[in-house]
Amino acid sequence: MVRANELITIILLSLLLVLSGCSALSTSVKKKDLSVETKMSATIVLEPVTADNRTVYLQLRNTSDKQSLDYQTPVAAAITAKGYTLVEDPEKAHFWIQANILQVGKSDLRTINGKTDQGFGAAIQGAKIGSYFGDGDGKLAATVVGGLIGVITDAMVDDIVYVMITDLQISERAKQGVYITETNDAILKQGDSGKQTQESVETVDRKKYQTRITSTANQVNLTFEEAEKQLLEGLIQSMSGIL
Template sequence: MNKLFAGATLALSLSLFAGCAATGVAISKRNLDVQTKMSESVFIDPAAPQNMVLLVQVRNTSDKPDFTVQNAVESSLAARGWKLTRNPDEAQYMLQVNILQVGKSDQTAAEAMLGKGFGSEAMAVAGAGAIYAAGSDNSRHIVGGGLALGMADFVAGQMVKDVYFSAITDVQISQRTKSPVSLQGSQSLKQGTSGSENLSYAEESHWKRYRTRVLSSANKVNLSWEQAQPELVKGLSTSIAGMF
C-alpha cells in the first residue's frame, strides 16, 4: 500500500512538473522572435549613379520551391535607386542568391550551417524527437512515475510546441572592374569510390566577387508555416538588399 501511495504521489508530482515545463515554454516563447544573421560582413564599393545597374538572380534548391524573395529584394533595391536589368552585359553589379534550406529545423544545426559559411556542404537541420525511458525493473513505483511523466509530457507536447523555422541562403555579389583581375583556384572532383580528379585553373575576369551566407529564423510556441513564411521573406530580403 505504501509503495502504491508513493508511486501515485510521484506520478502526480512528475505530471505537474511536465505541465509546468510546458507552461514555461508557452510563456517564454509566446512572442514571435525573428532574426537574420550573416556568416561574414560584405562591403562593396560605392557606385556612381550611372553605374547603379544591377542584375538580380534568385535560385531555390530547397524542397519549398514556392519560397521566393526575388520580388521583395528587387522592390527594396529599386526604392534605393538601383536600375534593375536582365542583361549581364549591361549590369555593373550582379546579385546571385541560392536558397539552400527552408522550413522547420533545429536551431543548433541551422546556426552550425551558418557558421560553415558560403558554399559549405549542406547538412541536415531537421529537429530530432525526444525519447523517454522508464526506470529499473525492481522499482515499480519509479516505472509508474516514469510512464506518468512520459504521458504527461506527451500530452503537454501536443498542446505546447517550441517551433523553429529557418531559411539558409548563399549570396554572391559581383562588381564589374575597369581592369581585369586574376582568378586562381582548384577543385577536387570525386570519381565514384575509386579516386578523385584534381583540377586547377588561372584566368582573368572583369568581376570582383563577395560571398556570404545568411540565416533568417522565426521562433514561437505553436508557430505555423503560414505565420513564419512572410516573416522569413521580410528578414531575408531586408538583409540581402541592405548589402547595397
C-alpha cells in the same frame, strides 16, 4: 472520504498550479510571440558608385523543398526603391546579385535541448500530483487521470524553430584598368577510388564577395505558413541592405 466530483476539481486545480512551473507551460508563455533573426556570416562592403553605375543584374534561385518562397519580386522592389536600376543583360550591370535558398529546416528545440523524455516526465509529474488525493480506488483513479493530463499538456507544446540558409554572391565591376586573376580548383571523382584535379586560371573584370545568410523563426507550435513572411522580410532586408 473525498467525493468523486470534489476529487476531480481538486486534481484539476492542483495541476493548473503545478503546470505553471513545468517545462511545457513555461515554454508556451516565453515563446508565445514570434521571434525572427537574420544574420550574415560575413559583412560585404561595396565601393560607392556614381548614379550611372547604379545598375543591378539579379539571379535568384531556390533549391530548397519550400518552393513557395518566392523572393524575386520583393528583392527587386527593395533594390529599385533604393534608386538602382535592374537590367536583363549582365554585361550592362555594374553589380551582380546571385543568391540561392539552399535549405529550410524545422526543429523542436525542446527535443534538441536533450528533453526527449518530455512526455514521460510529464506523466510522472501529473500522476504524482493525482496520487495526493483520495484513497483506495479514488486514489488510483486520480493518479491515472493526473498522468494522462500531464502527457496531454506536454504533447500540446512544441518549441518550433525554422532555419533558412541562403548563399549569396555579389559581384561588382572593377575600375577601368584593374584586372582580377581568378583561380578555380576542382577535384573530380573517377569511379570509386580515382580522382582528377582540375585547375583553371583566368583574368576577369569583376570582384566577387560571398556570404551566407541564416534566418531563424521561433515560436511555440509555429507552422511554416506563419513563419514564411517574416523569414522572407529578413532575407530581403539583408540582401538589399548591401547596396
